[in-house]
Amino acid sequence: MTSHIAMFSIAAHGHVNPSLEVVRELVARGHRVTYAIPPAFAEKVAETGAEPKPWHSTLPGPDADPEAWGTTLLDNVEPFLDDAIQALPQLIDAYEGDEPDLVLHDITSYPAAVLAHRWGVKAISLSPNLVAWTGYEEEVAEPMWAEPRKTERGRAYYARFEAWLKENGITEHPDPFVGRPARSLVLIPKALQPHADRVDARHYTFVGACQGDRAAQGDWTRPPGAEKVLLVSLGSSFTKQPDFYRECVQAFGDLPGWHMVLQVGRHVEPAELGEIPANVEVRDWVPQLAILKQADAFVTHAGAGGSQEGLATATPMVAVPQAVDQFGNADMLQALGVARRLPKEEATAETLREAVLALVDDPEVARRLQEIQREMAAEGGTRRAADLIEAELRNP
Numbered sequence: 001m002t003s004h005i006a007m008f009s010i011a012a013h014g015h016v017n018p019s020l021e022v023v024r025e026l027v028a029r030g031h032r033v034t035y036a037i038p039p040a041f042a043e044k045v046a047e048t049g050a051e052p053k054p055w056h057s058t059l060p061g062p063d064a065d066p067e068a069w070g071t072t073l074l075d076n077v078e079p080f081l082d083d084a085i086q087a088l089p090q091l092i093d094a095y096e097g098d099e100p101d102l103v104l105h106d107i108t109s110y111p112a113a114v115l116a117h118r119w120g121v122k123a124i125s126l127s128p129n130l131v132a133w134t135g136y137e138e139e140v141a142e143p144m145w146a147e148p149r150k151t152e153r154g155r156a157y158y159a160r161f162e163a164w165l166k167e168n169g170i171t172e173h174p175d176p177f178v179g180r181p182a183r184s185l186v187l188i189p190k191a192l193q194p195h196a197d198r199v200d201a202r203h204y205t206f207v208g209a210c211q212g213d214r215a216a217q218g219d220w221t222r223p224p225g226a227e228k229v230l231l232v233s234l235g236s237s238f239t240k241q242p243d244f245y246r247e248c249v250q251a252f253g254d255l256p257g258w259h260m261v262l263q264v265g266r267h268v269e270p271a272e273l274g275e276i277p278a279n280v281e282v283r284d285w286v287p288q289l290a291i292l293k294q295a296d297a298f299v300t301h302a303g304a305g306g307s308q309e310g311l312a313t314a315t316p317m318v319a320v321p322q323a324v325d326q327f328g329n330a331d332m333l334q335a336l337g338v339a340r341r342l343p344k345e346e347a348t349a350e351t352l353r354e355a356v357l358a359l360v361d362d363p364e365v366a367r368r369l370q371e372i373q374r375e376m377a378a379e380g381g382t383r384r385a386a387d388l389i390e391a392e393l394r395n396p
Contacts (some may be wrong), residue, residue, distance in 0.1 A: 088168075
């Protein structure tokens with residue numbers, strides 16, 4: 001039975017990339033998949049065989065300066081609500097007369113659940129990072145929101161969110177509306193989930209990394225004479241860190257036997273890093289998975305995507321978290337015994353070099369990585385995600 005499945009996300013690499021292989025698999029199984037996405041990602045979505053439904057977003061774009069997101073909790077969440085409110089009429093129009101049988105959505109896409117409610121169809125959240133466990137509200141959310149809730153701005157945010165939901169026939173409070181989906185497929189390995197034993201299996205299913213074939217991103221060849229390869233990448237958003245990159249060059253430039261690939265993103269020019277030794281390759285973008293398959297170590301910001309790619313390729317990691325869920329991921333990686341967490345302010349040439357060399361020479365780290373790699377392979381990934389989505393279609 002072929003169905004029309006509608007996927008909704010925002011224009012951010014860390015939110016679109018995890019869903020792409022699932023969408024590609026659903027298309028291959030004969031389903032019609034539409035994907036509501038701002039134009040910056042329309043081409044990437046179309047490559048999966050899905051049909052992009054473009055809409056205009058007011059959020060900072062994928063290449064925006066990280067400072068555009070502000071610094072406080074309310075700075076971070078208000079833009080998502082603003083964007084949702086202005087996006088909903090656009091999406092209603094885009095799907096007029098073309099309503100889907102099922103809604104899939106990223107955790108940031110608030111209009112998706114509203115639309116599913118309007119259309120009377122199921123919504124499944126595809127979570128690219130950790131999910132709430134039993135006790136999450138008391139342990140994490142309430143302490144985090146205690147101060148913002150007391151402010152006039154915080155109260156106004158909640159009042160506006162509740163009013164918008166009510167206008168659309170939803171009486172649920174904004175917190176569970178955003179944080180407690182009725183059904184969620186979790187696109188990270190269970191190994192990266194804090195308190196995994198306290199996650200409600202009736203609502204959440206871990207399918208692990210859905211990586212697929214990345215051949216289209218290009219390959220990478222290990223240079224002759226490179227006994228050890230190190231990849232340094234802070235992902236796609238929080239890359240404006242010239243001081244950090246200079247420490248990396250100092251740490252690994254001219255280190256005998258080592259070759260370092262340094263991804264600096266679009267906000268830093270190689271000239272800002274001073275003289276670049278011959279064993280350092282500076283790029284604004286790299287085919288990360290292709291390099292990790294050959295790398296001996298990975299210095300990462302510990303975003304969900306990078307963390308699981310490090311685990312999937314059994315690469316020891318030094319985690320230097322920058323924002324949001326990265327601090328929690330860094331803690332998890334360290335607790336798993338496969339990484340060292342270094343706070344950004346402590347990430348000097350000396351500490352970076354010491355951490356990388358210690359990890360690479362530790363047989364227990366290698367053993368633990370291989371064990372996690374086996375566990376991840378058993379989670380099912382893309383095919384299992386598609387199987388579970390089809391099961392929901394058969395059970396409306």
